[in-house]
Amino acid sequence: MEIPYTVETRPDTGLFNAKLGIWLFLASEVMLFGGLFSGYVLLRTGAIDWPHGWERLSVPLATFNTAVLIASSVCMVLSRRALKIGRLAKGRAWLLATAALAIAFLAVKLFEYREHFQAGDVPARDNFFATYYTLTGVHGLHVAGGIVVIAYLAGPGAAMWSRQRERYANRVETVALYWYFVDLVWLVLFPALYLL
Amino acid sequence: MTHATPQPAHPGFWRRCVFSQDHKVVGIQYAITGLLFLLFGFVLMMIMRWQLAHPGQPIPVIGGWLGPSRVAQGIMLPEFYNALGAMHGTIMVFLGVVPLSVGGFGNFLVPLQIGAPDMAFPKLNMASYWFYAAGGVIMLASFFVPGGAAQSGWTSYPPLAIINQGGQTYWLVGMLFLITSSLLGSVNVITTIVQMRAPGLTFMRLPFFVWAQLVANFLLLLAFPPLEAAAVFQLMDRLAGTSFFLPTGLVVSGKVLGNAGGGNPLLWQHLFWFLAHPEVYVLILPAMGIVAEIIANNTRKPLFGYRAKVYAVLTIGFLSFAVWAHHMYITGMGTTMSSFFQTTTIIISVPSIVILTCLFLSLWGGSIRFTTPMLFALAFLPMFGLGGLTGLPLGMAPPALHLHDTYYVIAHFHYIVAPGTIFALFAGIYYWYPKATGRRMNEVLGKIHFVGTFICMNLIFMPMFIQGLAGMNRRLYDGGAQYALNHEVLGLHVLISRSAWVMGLVQLVFIVNFFWSLRSGARVGDNPWEATTLEWAAASPPGHGNFATAPAVYRGPYEYSVPGATRDFTPQFQADVV
Numbered sequence: 001m002e003i004p005y006t007v008e009t010r011p012d013t014g015l016f017n018a019k020l021g022i023w024l025f026l027a028s029e030v031m032l033f034g035g036l037f038s039g040y041v042l043l044r045t046g047a048i049d050w051p052h053g054w055e056r057l058s059v060p061l062a063t064f065n066t067a068v069l070i071a072s073s074v075c076m077v078l079s080r081r082a083l084k085i086g087r088l089a090k091g092r093a094w095l096l097a098t099a100a101l102a103i104a105f106l107a108v109k110l111f112e113y114r115e116h117f118q119a120g121d122v123p124a125r126d127n128f129f130a131t132y133y134t135l136t137g138v139h140g141l142h143v144a145g146g147i148v149v150i151a152y153l154a155g156p157g158a159a160m161w162s163r164q165r166e167r168y169a170n171r172v173e174t175v176a177l178y179w180y181f182v183d184l185v186w187l188v189l190f191p192a193l194y195l196l
Numbered sequence: 197m198t199h200a201t202p203q204p205a206h207p208g209f210w211r212r213c214v215f216s217q218d219h220k221v222v223g224i225q226y227a228i229t230g231l232l233f234l235l236f237g238f239v240l241m242m243i244m245r246w247q248l249a250h251p252g253q254p255i256p257v258i259g260g261w262l263g264p265s266r267v268a269q270g271i272m273l274p275e276f277y278n279a280l281g282a283m284h285g286t287i288m289v290f291l292g293v294v295p296l297s298v299g300g301f302g303n304f305l306v307p308l309q310i311g312a313p314d315m316a317f318p319k320l321n322m323a324s325y326w327f328y329a330a331g332g333v334i335m336l337a338s339f340f341v342p343g344g345a346a347q348s349g350w351t352s353y354p355p356l357a358i359i360n361q362g363g364q365t366y367w368l369v370g371m372l373f374l375i376t377s378s379l380l381g382s383v384n385v386i387t388t389i390v391q392m393r394a395p396g397l398t399f400m401r402l403p404f405f406v407w408a409q410l411v412a413n414f415l416l417l418l419a420f421p422p423l424e425a426a427a428v429f430q431l432m433d434r435l436a437g438t439s440f441f442l443p444t445g446l447v448v449s450g451k452v453l454g455n456a457g458g459g460n461p462l463l464w465q466h467l468f469w470f471l472a473h474p475e476v477y478v479l480i481l482p483a484m485g486i487v488a489e490i491i492a493n494n495t496r497k498p499l500f501g502y503r504a505k506v507y508a509v510l511t512i513g514f515l516s517f518a519v520w521a522h523h524m525y526i527t528g529m530g531t532t533m534s535s536f537f538q539t540t541t542i543i544i545s546v547p548s549i550v551i552l553t554c555l556f557l558s559l560w561g562g563s564i565r566f567t568t569p570m571l572f573a574l575a576f577l578p579m580f581g582l583g584g585l586t587g588l589p590l591g592m593a594p595p596a597l598h599l600h601d602t603y604y605v606i607a608h609f610h611y612i613v614a615p616g617t618i619f620a621l622f623a624g625i626y627y628w629y630p631k632a633t634g635r636r637m638n639e640v641l642g643k644i645h646f647v648g649t650f651i652c653m654n655l656i657f658m659p660m661f662i663q664g665l666a667g668m669n670r671r672l673y674d675g676g677a678q679y680a681l682n683h684e685v686l687g688l689h690v691l692i693s694r695s696a697w698v699m700g701l702v703q704l705v706f707i708v709n710f711f712w713s714l715r716s717g718a719r720v721g722d723n724p725w726e727a728t729t730l731e732w733a734a735a736s737p738p739g740h741g742n743f744a745t746a747p748a749v750y751r752g753p754y755e756y757s758v759p760g761a762t763r764d765f766t767p768q769f770q771a772d773v774v
Contacts, residue, residue, distance in 0.1 A: 126458065
């Protein structure tokens with residue numbers, strides 16, 4: 001039995017299955033982060049007193065992290081470009097670079113968490129830190145999930161290239177869409193939590 | 197280039213029946229598990245009904261088995277009563293009806309009705325079921341933790357849900373698993389419908405059931421994640437000591453809670469109902485889809501107003517995201533908000549009525565076959581109508597202030613979900629059982645099951661309208677005996693409870709029929725009901741890959757009694773009218 005349109009696009013929809021699937025998944029992710037974000041907005045607008053992000057959090061570290069995450073997305077684009085012109089080794093190298101930058105992002109994030117915890121700024125301290133930890137935490141889990149999948153595609157998952165080149169490229173494309181989305185979420189969280 | 201799934205041609209028992217990726221097996225797994233949870237949730241309610249009918253009296257027979265944390269000298273403890281209520285709602289909605297209607301019927305039927313060999317993502321499909329099963333196990337496990345299962349209603353309103361000891365954390369973690377399961381399932385069903393329709397099967401030739409599934413799965417896809425966000429917030433409140441939903445200076449049992457405060461209990465209600473109102477359409481739309489299929493088949497004529505129904509179901513889908521706060525009129529959210537939500541609520545009743553009216557009009561002039569599935573489908577119409585019409589006063593703020601949290605509300609939504617959706621689900625089981633097993637269920641037993649269930653359902657829920665209008669509140673441990681104004685309607689509790697227990701006995705007829713027919717039901721061919729949609733082109737039961745040759749579609753879904761044809765049905769997969 002064969003599932004149609006796993007690799008080739010369906011003519012009347014112009015999509016292969018996983019591409020539609022990942023877009024639907026991202027739509028659901030928008031609603032998840034939308035729910036979290038609306039919680040943040042409602043609590044902040046209803047609060048008597050809410051500190052500015054830059055008073056409590058480290059803007060330089062977060063700016064550095066923003067650059068790291070954008071760079072990782074650029075690496076993802078370069079990986080897709082390399083695969084498009086048939087160069088697997090280069091594509092894998094850029095995927096590894098993407099994952100490495102993502103790990104750097106998480107390392108900085110964990111460093112930030114540790115600093116806050118040592119200063120007594122735990123989630124229970126107030127709703128500023130409660131939303132900070134929850135929103136960046138859920139985002140961090142998404143980054144971690146992305147690292148696993150990207151590392152898999154750069155490593156054992158690349159074996160598919162020799163037999164099903166197009167299918168492998170499709171997989172990288174769907175993961176790339178996810179990865180851009182994860183970056184985009186950070187680009188909303190960064191100003192909302194640190195700069196406002 | 198297409199890709200073969202890596203499943204072996206002759207998989208072993210585990211691959212075939214347990215960790216199967218075949219949509220039919222996953223669908224049946226979902227359906228059986230969902231039915232078991234429906235039974236379990238019903239048993240919880242039958243135990244509760246004892247306390248309501250005979251408050252403070254020892255529970256007969258099973259009273260001794262429940263253990264000292266739940267009963268004292270055979271008498272139900274209030275905490276256990278609360279846990280039963282919360283878990284009855286949770287199990288019926290999230291573990292019973294939705295898995296059966298979307299996971300079970302959706303999985304089994306959607307690929308067959310669109311002429312696809314399987315779902316678009318078979319592995320995700322399997323994962324979806326196992327996330328659901330894990331969520332169910334976590335929910336069941338919560339009954340055995342210290343403090344018992346969640347006690348804050350199926351809605352888990354804070355602050356109560358947060359300060360409560362016991363199984364609420366399990367409830368939240370279980371919900372996260374169920375949300376993951378429904379996410380995987382809904383991505384799969386939508387992709388399948390968009391991508392895998394057979395040649396010639398345009399959107400306007402889709403059976404109405406497939407449309408209903410498409411919309412219901414969009415609702416699951418987009419409405420569940422905000423509840424996931426809310427569940428994460430509530431988990432943080434319970435585990436990390438945050439105050440997302442805890443206001444400043446909260447006093448519990450005479451002591452000020454030492455939390456940071458600044459939270460907003462209404463935030464939970466908004467996020468919860470943002471899911472839970474679309475969720476009620478997830479409960480009802482697949483049921484409408486099932487009823488539409490069965491009515492078309494058993495009246496032997498095309499459905500009235502197919503296009504109108506499709507547009508109505510899409511309208512419901514959009515509007516259902518804009519009505520959630522009609523559950524919150526008494527929270528004091530303000531008259532502006534109330535006006536907005538009562539307007540949208542009244543608007544959304546229009547497409548619901550369009551669908552129901554079209555289904556009624558479909559009966560006009562038909563030569564109706566009164567088979568068991570048709571009896572359940574016919575009963576669905578007035579039952580859903582009653583549930584829907586009694587919802588109109590609840591949709592408007594002034595009467596809702598009086599009726600909120602009374603038994604009137606219980607009666608209203610149970611008329612939609614119990615004699616409504618569950619009747620449709622029974623109808624669907626009787627109707628597609630031959631397709632799934634190759635055998636028919638017994639008609640005589642089926643009719644006994646129908647008549648018994650129909651009478652009992654109404655004896656259970658009709659008196660609740662009277663109790664509710666008299667002002668009797670829900671979630672009362674003694675059923676309202678402590679309030680003087682309730683005394684005239686308290687006697688109805690006995691009638692309701694006895695009807696519920698009798699209905700439990702009547703379900704035994706269904707269970708016996710279900711298993712007896714597996715071995716001894718009359719064997720059927722591919723198309724025993726002489727139906728027109730694509731699932732009847734496959735063998736009964738369909739083999740791996742569903743269709744011997746890939747089907748093509750030549751016509752709309754309900755071409756019954758086409759003028760000039762020799763037979764009274766012209767299937768979608770038949771090229772010429774003969």
